Amino acid sequence: MDVSDLRKNAKLEIDGQPYVVVEFQFVKPGKGQGLYKCKIKNMITGSVLDRTWRSGEKLEAANVESRKMQFLYATGEGFTFMDSGTYEQVELREDIVGDDKNYLLDNLECDILFYNDRPVGLSMPSHVVMEVTEAEPGVKGDTATGVTKNAWVSTGYQIAVPLFIKVGEKVKIDTRTGAYVERVNE
Amino acid sequence: MTAKRPPGLPWPARVALWDRALGAVRDRLRAAGMREVSTPVRVAAVAIEPFIEPLTAPPGYLATSPELAMKRLLCRGSGSIFQISHVFRAAELGDRHAEEFHLVEWYRVDDELAAARADVEALVDVVLAAAGRPAVSWSTFAILDVVAATLGRELRGDEDAEALVRVAASVDLELRDPGLAARDPDVRRLAAWTAFFSEWSDRDLDPWLRDRGGGVHLCDFPPALAALAEVRDVGGARLAARFESYVDGVELANGYQELRDPAEQAARFAAVSGLRDAHQLPALPIDERFLGDLRGFGLPRCAGVALGLDRLLMIAAAAERLSDISLALGSPGR
Numbered sequence: 344m345d346v347s348d349l350r351k352n353a354k355l356e357i358d359g360q361p362y363v364v365v366e367f368q369f370v371k372p373g374k375g376q377g378l379y380k381c382k383i384k385n386m387i388t389g390s391v392l393d394r395t396w397r398s399g400e401k402l403e404a405a406n407v408e409s410r411k412m413q414f415l416y417a418t419g420e421g422f423t424f425m426d427s428g429t430y431e432q433v434e435l436r437e438d439i440v441g442d443d444k445n446y447l448l449d450n451l452e453c454d455i456l457f458y459n460d461r462p463v464g465l466s467m468p469s470h471v472v473m474e475v476t477e478a479e480p481g482v483k484g485d486t487a488t489g490v491t492k493n494a495w496v497s498t499g500y501q502i503a504v505p506l507f508i509k510v511g512e513k514v515k516i517d518t519r520t521g522a523y524v525e526r527v528n529e
Numbered sequence: 530m531t532a533k534r535p536p537g538l539p540w541p542a543r544v545a546l547w548d549r550a551l552g553a554v555r556d557r558l559r560a561a562g563m564r565e566v567s568t569p570v571r572v573a574a575v576a577i578e579p580f581i582e583p584l585t586a587p588p589g590y591l592a593t594s595p596e597l598a599m600k601r602l603l604c605r606g607s608g609s610i611f612q613i614s615h616v617f618r619a620a621e622l623g624d625r626h627a628e629e630f631h632l633v634e635w636y637r638v639d640d641e642l643a644a645a646r647a648d649v650e651a652l653v654d655v656v657l658a659a660a661g662r663p664a665v666s667w668s669t670f671a672i673l674d675v676v677a678a679t680l681g682r683e684l685r686g687d688e689d690a691e692a693l694v695r696v697a698a699s700v701d702l703e704l705r706d707p708g709l710a711a712r713d714p715d716v717r718r719l720a721a722w723t724a725f726f727s728e729w730s731d732r733d734l735d736p737w738l739r740d741r742g743g744g745v746h747l748c749d750f751p752p753a754l755a756a757l758a759e760v761r762d763v764g765g766a767r768l769a770a771r772f773e774s775y776v777d778g779v780e781l782a783n784g785y786q787e788l789r790d791p792a793e794q795a796a797r798f799a800a801v802s803g804l805r806d807a808h809q810l811p812a813l814p815i816d817e818r819f820l821g822d823l824r825g826f827g828l829p830r831c832a833g834v835a836l837g838l839d840r841l842l843m844i845a846a847a848a849e850r851l852s853d854i855s856l857a858l859g860s861p862g863r
Contacts, residue, residue, distance in 0.1 A: 347620035369623030372730030373773055373780060374756055375723055376580050376706075377621070397727075398580055399707075399808045 344404045346396040349379045354386070354405040357394075361386040361405040361458045371398075386456060387439075387463045409454045409466070414447045422447060424455055424465075433462045445500035446471045446518050467518040472527050473497055474513050481506035491523075537853030538846055547856060549659035550842055551613065554633055557655050558611040561648065563635055566610045568598035570617075574816035576757070579723055579804045582619040583813070584628070590813075591617035594835060595634050596757065597819040600787070603636055604826035611635035613838065624850040625779065629857070631838040638831045642770050642786045645832040646746055649774045649782045652836060653744065660845035665776055667744035672773075675747060679733040686751035686768055689714065690721035702728045708807040715796070716803035722753035723804070739778035748772040757797070758785035774836075776844050784834035791823035 708720025755769030
């Protein structure tokens with residue numbers, strides 16, 4: 344691809360690694376050469392770097408695709424997902440899943456990222472709803488706002504919740520921050 | 530999650546801004562004794578530039594600038610003229626770039642560059658005033674003095690490609706351009722100076738301009754960056770009678786004492802073609818009818834300027850992006 348095809352969210356291959364353009368700015372001084380100033384994120388490691396390309400330079404587009412898959416089970420070394428259309432299964436290594444394992448409920452639908460047909464990453468829904476399996480008792484009479492206690496959800500993840508949350512209730516969690524959002528009444 | 534962009538100026542305010550600005554520009558240029566013209570948007574050949582790509586409109590192109598069409602009118606005795614034209618430059622997309630924008634272009638016959646520079650200041654004034662903003666104060670610098678101030682290196686302006694690459698390397702500017710390997714020394718020189726100017730602008734000039742704020746004209750360009758300006762003796766040095774104008778660090782206008790020599794003009798087009806070739810950019814036709822007019826009728830002595838109107842409105846509205854003031858609703862740009 345040509346640098347003039349660079350856009351936000353364009354996917355590039357650099358030194359055998361897939362990158363996504365997260366910030367993009369075109370500048371062109373006077374009658375000079377156009378500069379494409381980008382912040383690019385390594386889609387496997389997540390590291391972000393600044394790169395500037397000049398007009399006329401050529402780039403390699405990354406062969407990246409994302410597929411919706413359901414979480415099946417953890418094996419100890421990895422996490423197995425299934426394409427509910429084709430029943431194809433893939434395993435993601437623990438280091439790729441990282442902290443997202445805290446939100447991996449059975450059958451949760453995620454976007455699995457493939458780079459040259461190899462699963463290299465996953466992207467979670469922005470929020471998940473999970474059941475509280477254990478919670479510290481709320482202290483009666485303490486009505487100050489912003490006071491929290493510890494609770495645990497079905498994956499074993501520990502989270503700070505308001506005092507009124509009880510075992511068996513469902514809570515909404517922001518997967519980007521890992522924080523409690525609200526109680527979900529069903 | 531990135532924050533959503535503010536929506537820019539409300540639509541009625543945009544319409545009012547464009548209405549006042551277009552009126553103010555016309556009034557000012559007419560008051561200066563110029564006639565308004567309107568030349569075709571679809572042209573057989575554009576004014577070729579190393580890094581300006583036209584949009585094709587078979588069997589021709591959409592104009593990247595009205596320059597050659599207006600000069601052909603000047604050759605035919607139009608007298609001083611101006612135009613507010615729609616121009617198109619492929620793949621220029623950014624906060625301060627759009628594939629389609631408005632150039633105010635004007636030519637003062639039998640006049641000097643200083644008068645054209647004063648026009649820029651006057652147009653900036655009237656448009657800022659139309660938007661209820663205070664006037665800016667201006668200063669003028671020789672571009673090589675700003676190079677010296679920012680890099681600590683004195684350049685004469687006539688350095689050849691190899692010398693310029695060495696100077697650039699000594700101040701950590703890496704010039705890499707396929708044109709540097711061209712056989713023709715004119716192409717190498719154009720490649721080196723264009724690359725130098727691009728890299729220096731981005732790293733050193735832009736911050737320098739932003740720190741100064743207000744209006745700045747840069748003048749007396751190295752001959753390799755003359756574009757379509759006349760080269761003349763300035764205190765013993767050969768320098769181009771060209772200026773670039775900036776307001777608050779935003780490049781706004783580009784003016785020339787216009788080149789009139791057809792042989793020199795043909796040589797400059799050839800160097801641009803050579804550099805485009807080195808970059809494996811698509812070959813573009815040379816406007817032979819324009820060269821024919823330079824040879825046949827001759828271009829009267831004149832000073833000309835192109836000013837980016839959208840950017841001026843952006844500044845007048847204290848906006849950050851062209852899209853904040855644009856009237857384009859769903860333009861087909863990618």
